[in-house]
Amino acid sequence: MYAFSLFASPPPRPPSGLCAVVVLLLNAVLLLAWWASGAVASDIAPTRASTTDRWVPPIVDANEADIVNGFIHPQMPWSAAHRGLDLRSATPQVVAPAAGEVTFVGMVVDRPVLTIRHANGLLSSFEPVESELQVGDTVSQGQQLGELSEGVSHCEVQCVHWGVRKPDAWRIGSTTRDLYIDPAFLLGWTEPSILWPIHTEPAP
Known part of the structure; x- marks a missing residue:
C-alpha cells in the first residue's frame, strides 16, 4: 500500500x-x-x-562605587549633558584604559586635557591631567598618562573626568557630530543604551 x-x-x-x-x-x-x-x-x-575586550579604569583599582558623576547622553549634540564619567581618585596618577596614540596635550579653557586615539577609532579625553607626553606618543593599556592637576577642581573630591567619543559618528541631517558613549560600558559596568535621541537639523 x-x-x-x-x-x-x-x-x-x-x-x-x-x-x-x-x-x-x-x-x-x-x-x-x-x-x-x-x-x-x-x-x-x-x-x-x-x-x-574589557578596558581598565583610568584610576588604578577604581570600581563602580568610585563614580562621582555618571554619564548623561545629550539629547542633541548641542544639548546640555554630562559627556563622560567622573571617577574618584585616591592618587593623582591617571593611566590609559586601553592602548592608543596621544593626539592632544594642552589647555582647554582653564584646565589641562590629554586625548588619546585607540585602535578602534574611539577617542578618550582626560581632565584635569598634566602630562609630559607629546602628540604622537604611543601608550599601552595601564601606562601612566600623567597626574591630576592640583590647581583645578572638577569635583568636590579629587577625580578625573573621562570622556569617550567616536568622531563624526552622529549624523544630524546633512551634518556630522562626534558621538559620545558611556565609558562605564567599556569597563563592563553598564549595558549599552538602546534609546537614541531624535535627529533633527540644528536650530538656526
Whole structure:
C-alpha cells in the first residue's frame, strides 16, 4: 500500500541519472553554504573579540562605587549633558584604559586635557591631567598618562573626568557630530543604551 492513496499505482520515479545530478547539486550547495559561513565567521571573529575586550579604569583599582558623576547622553549634540564619567581618585596618577596614540596635550579653557586615539577609532579625553607626553606618543593599556592637576577642581573630591567619543559618528541631517558613549560600558559596568535621541537639523 502506497502513502498516496489517490494513485492506483505508485507515481513514476525520475530516472536514476537525474537523481544523481540532483544529489550532487544539493551537496554542492550545502558545501558552498558551509564554506561561506566559515569564511564570514573568521572575518567577524576578531571584531567581536575586540568589542568585548574589557578596558581598565583610568584610576588604578577604581570600581563602580568610585563614580562621582555618571554619564548623561545629550539629547542633541548641542544639548546640555554630562559627556563622560567622573571617577574618584585616591592618587593623582591617571593611566590609559586601553592602548592608543596621544593626539592632544594642552589647555582647554582653564584646565589641562590629554586625548588619546585607540585602535578602534574611539577617542578618550582626560581632565584635569598634566602630562609630559607629546602628540604622537604611543601608550599601552595601564601606562601612566600623567597626574591630576592640583590647581583645578572638577569635583568636590579629587577625580578625573573621562570622556569617550567616536568622531563624526552622529549624523544630524546633512551634518556630522562626534558621538559620545558611556565609558562605564567599556569597563563592563553598564549595558549599552538602546534609546537614541531624535535627529533633527540644528536650530538656526
